[in-house]
Structures are given as C-alpha cells and as structure tokens.
Amino acid sequence: MTEIAFHFNIPDRIAYLSRLLRKAVGRSDSIVVVAEAAALDKLDRKLWELSATDFIGHWREGQDAGTVTEAMQERARVWLTEDVGSCPRHDVLVSLMPQVPAGFEQFARLIEVVSLDEADRAQARERWRYYTSRGYQIQRHDVQVKG
Template identity: 25%
Template structure:
C-alpha cells in the first residue's frame, strides 16, 4: 500500500529555511537504511540542498549527490534530481515540485511551505494521491 505524507511547515526555523526540514527527513530515511530520491523544484534548489546536506548538522553524514553529476549515483543514499533528469526509481521520494511525484515508489513525502500560495497546489496533489489509492497523512512541523 503506497502512502503520501504531507509535512506542513509551521516552526520558525523551518519557515526561515524549509530545506532544513528536507535535510531532517533525508537524515531519518538514511538512518533507517532507506534510499531516497529528492525531486528538487529547479537546479538552484538542487545545489542548495546539496550544500545544506553537508552543513546542516556537523554530526550527520548523509551520502548524497545530484543526479546526472556522476555515474555511480545508484550508490548515493540520497539522490537529488532537478527537472530534466530522469533518475532511477526509489521506494522513498521527497517531492518539492508543484505536481505529484512521477515514477514508482512506496512512499512520498510532500514538504509544504508555510505561505498560503503553496496550499492550493497542495490540495490538488492531496486529491490526486487519494485518487491513486494512497494512504494519506498530514503533519505540522
């Protein structure tokens, strides 16, 4: 049974930098031994995530890379994909794009910014996942 978890940003530290929440989710997945694909909104966001995954916690090491940068990307625990790359499927996807995550996966994490403009596309994605038979959960972060 596939599931979609929506993380609605509320805490000030995540409001200031929503990508921190993405790093926390990637760390939890890595600690659980779950290979993760992050679908970045654009190349700039992919680069920002790449940098932040090194820096956000000095005690955490999360092997990661940007899709298309290296041929051994299958070995990276966390693969960051900008639009235009067709990355291999992974069972866990963190989706930062407006549309629902493409591909084949068991679980998708949707990170939703605090601003109201992001909530319209969110409701649409919620309905689309629901129509696909996903189990839906919502968390306030």
C-alpha cells in the same frame, strides 16, 4: 500502493528536509528528492555543510558527471534530481515540486514537504485532491502542531 504523507506548515523546507533525510538514512532507506533546480542547489549546499558525523552521502544528478562513477552514483543513499524518471530504484520519494511528481508510483513512500507559503499550500491542496481521487490514503504531519 504507494504510501503518501504530507508534512506541512514547514517554516524552512531545506532545513527540515536535511533533518528528515538524516532520519531516513538512519533507517537504511534510500531516497530520491525531486525539486526544481534552485531548491536542489540550496539542499545540496546544506547537505555539504553538515558536520562530518551528520554527513549524508548524496548524488546531485547532472553534476560531477566526469568524476563520479556509475557505481558511486548507485551507492549514494540520497539522489537529488529534477526528474524522477532517470533514477534507479529507491524506497522513498521526497517532493518539493509544485505538481504531482511523474513516476511517484514506483516508490514505496512519497513525502510531500509543504511550506507556510500560501501559493505552496494551494498547490499542495491540488496534489492532495489528485491523490485522494485515485484512492490513496494520505497521512498528515502538521509540523506547527508538534512544536
């Protein structure tokens, strides 16, 4: 069964996610980030702005299709996508989506990243209820408590 964690009270989801991805890649996890196009654009830019030593090799689905080979796509440790269904096997799914991501069950872990925005928090509560009603145990990570 997929392990689910909610990271909430995140002041800047894109900055937080870039740190989270660095840690996960350091543990050799392969990650899919599912989000709406605008959030993926911001994250893609943020990942390209990292220093050479912090750089995270990633693939933005739908971009560079003419220059990136299938083998290069498969070697990317981080995939950025709006649709999980087209992704190859990965360890971790990180969701910035307002709804439960379709296909989350195929991943060993799901991380939901929730901002301070009240609408985002309300949608996260709905997702939390969805997961618990189906028997998933959820880990809570309150970023504000940690400092």
